[in-house]
């Protein structure tokens with residue numbers, strides 16, 4: 001040990017700068033010789049130290065024990081080792097840290113009569129002797145030694161130097177940790193004084209006779225020697241510093257089991273307390289050995305509470321585990337070694353403890369401040385306070401600018417909305433209901449017309465509304481009978497140059513546009529879409545979900561464009577508009593009063609397109625940025641080039657998609673196939689408002705030559721008027737009536753599907769039933785057409801079965817939150833198309849989950865996912881799915 005002077009203080013400051021260092025507890029094992037009793041009963045000595053670090057159990061091989069035969073520690077001491085040697089090699093360095101201002105602890109752990117007291121007595125004496133020796137050799141420092149002693153007996157703390165046996169309380173001191181209240185602390189005069197006090201402790205300590213030890217220590221004893229030292233030259237001066245630390249000598253009570261010590265009565269009670277506190281000690285050590293994660297139960301016993309700094313805190317610690325070599329104690333010896341092994345992994349964090357005068361403290365703090373400042377400076381110019389302020393100002397400006405932009409965008413959006421409303425009104429006035437009327441009048445679908453009045457123009461001002469301004473052209477195909485004019489129109493926005501295609505019956509442009517609409521709206525956008533939906537009001541959330549219908553609607557409308565030739569009147573209008581546009585006469589048309597001519601109404605509306613289009617495009621871009629502020633994320637919007645082409649998408653206001661029959665022609669899908677990236681979920685993301693009148697697109701009830709015209713003309717609006725029960729009753733009744741006619745329709749479709757079936761191979765890989773969300777396989781659902789496909793499937797029956805099942809599900813749910821009365825699902829298709837059918841069936845499971853959870857409000861647009869051929873829910877292979885759908889799928893949805 002060197003001198004504790006100015007050098008040491010400087011060294012300490014360096015240590016402080018580096019921070020405290022972790023150090024493992026020093027663990028040694030001491031084997032005592034067989035005692036007289038053990039020899040008398042011819043006990044075998046099973047343990048042997050084979051070197052300075054390893055102790056082995058010689059009986060292990062013979063026993064074929066499951067325990068390790070060898071244990072390695074920092075040091076092991078043979079039975080012939082003296083206590084002096086144990087001290088020198090196993091405790092001295094740690095113990096004498098105290099003179100350098102570092103707390104230290106020396107423990108003795110082991111079963112009763114293993115030699116703990118024997119060892120600790122010696123170690124205490126040797127340590128104190130060395131300390132006094134050290135003091136004598138370091139006259140430049142002044143030392144103050146204080147001594148205190150306590151025992152923990154039956155979980156009560158007693159002062160071994162006091163004459164009062166009243167248990168002492170433990171207090172928590174924020175600076176010093178756990179403190180024993182009113183514990184006697186004697187300032188040592190000299191070595192003999194300490195010896196005197198040690199004798200008192202020995203006399204005071206609870207000792208009892210057990211079968212293993214006549215003078216068994218029945219308590220845990222902690223002797224504490226505190227040393228304070230200051231450099232003499234600074235004594236009394238303002239800048240003096242004092243090192244202060246203490247060394248604990250802990251002689252634990254025996255760790256044996258009560259039964260082994262043959263305890264009874266008072267001894268048994270003592271044993272219980274001893275074991276409890278030792279059990280806690282073991283737990284603490286075990287937990288600490290695994291790292292400091294989680295709760296360490298220091299407070300579960302007084303022993304661990306007092307020893308907390310020694311076990312995992314600010315102290316250097318050495319543990320000497322004592323053990324008997326006798327075979328009769330092999331179990332206890334193994335326990336001791338297990339404890340020692342755990343303790344060997346525990347690290348403590350010892351620091352030099354310095355008590356500073358005020359002046360020294362100020363000086364130290366100034367030094368510390370200077371160090372931190374220089375560190376700050378070295379991190380570069382951007383971290384100076386000036387730069388922070390500039391950064392803050394810049395951010396403030398950015399925020400201000402963004403707020404302005406948001407206001408402008410809001411205004412633009414409102415303006416666009418009002419323009420669009422006017423536009424819709426104008427168009428609505430000028431168009432005559434055609435197919436939709438016939439569709440609505442169709443008896444099969446009379447019950448399906450409950451949402452016409454749920455018109456909501458707000459749905460039109462969202463991103464798709466940009467389509468309105470695309471080319472200044474619209475075709476109002478359908479008209480909803482019950483709704484106001486504006487709510488009844490479907491707008492087929494054609495891209496520039498698309499007029500010719502349309503007139504020529506070429507729908508490829510529309511189809512590709514549809515695909516583009518999905519481009520960039522990857523499967524992952526479902527979540528984003530939901531996020532968008534969440535920030536809108538509740539109604540908008542519902543509306544947003546309905547957008548899924550549009551996915552289907554797009555398909556059917558696109559196909560309509562192909563299959564439904566424009567009426568001559570429409571063609572005339574289209575041509576007139578095209579010509580007007582080409583001639584640049586839109587400006588003039590604006591000035592023409594709208595009331596004068598219906599066609600001019602169209603064109604005058606179109607005249608605002610340029611301005612509107614620009615605004616909406618700007619809006620789209622900006623909102624896209626708002627929706628997707630992270631450029632790295634896939635944008636919910638198509639690229640600008642695609643935006644222009646995406647105008648080919650129709651803009652439809654849809655209250656619901658109660659009745660949609662989709663047929664997919666091969667040619668349609670063939671063209672769709674050219675645009676592979678058609679995930680639909682993103683479409684919903686960018687469309688936070690409800691689209692009304694989706695059912696209007698159902699005029700697309702064409703399947704080749706089997707064009708169906710459906711009508712919901714006389715149906716009632718169910719929302720807010722009819723009670724749920726009434727609605728259910730009505731609808732179930734209607735559904736039963738409809739089934740027959742649908743079945744005949746289905747028969748026709750089945751024939752067509754059969755044709756395709758003959759041309760398609762069964763994909764064996766895809767026929768494996770797959771687990772759905774609820775863990776059921778498709779097979780479990782019981783609707784797998786593949787199973788029936790080997791035989792002749794009865795599709796009407798299958799349909800009826802499915803329909804019943806769904807209605808049954810529906811009826812068990814609380815439907816009041818949903819704008820649905822009832823629904824059908826009709827799958828008509830090639831039975832070999834297992835993937836597609838499975839997907840649909842999986843969706844049935846999905847529906848079942850939703851219904852059973854009662855979370856209908858949130859999922860009121862489940863039809864959207866059913867209808868969507870590219871639903872994100874379960875579809876893994878979009879291309880394959882599309883192939884499957886070609887010309888063979890009819891989904892009927894009410």
Ligand SMILES: Nc1ncnc2c1ncn2[C@@H]1O[C@H](COP(=O)(O)OP(=O)(O)OP(=O)(O)O)[C@@H](O)[C@H]1O
Pocket residue numbers: 031032033035079110111112113114115116117118119213215216217218252253254255322
């Ligand atoms: N290494 C040793 N060499 C010689 N004798 C020893 C040694 N260790 C212990 N002994 C003797 O064994 C007996 C029991 O020792 P000790 O009282 O120290 O055990 P202990 O572990 O403290 O027991 P307890 O937990 O019951 O207090 C004593 O008589 C002691 O002198």
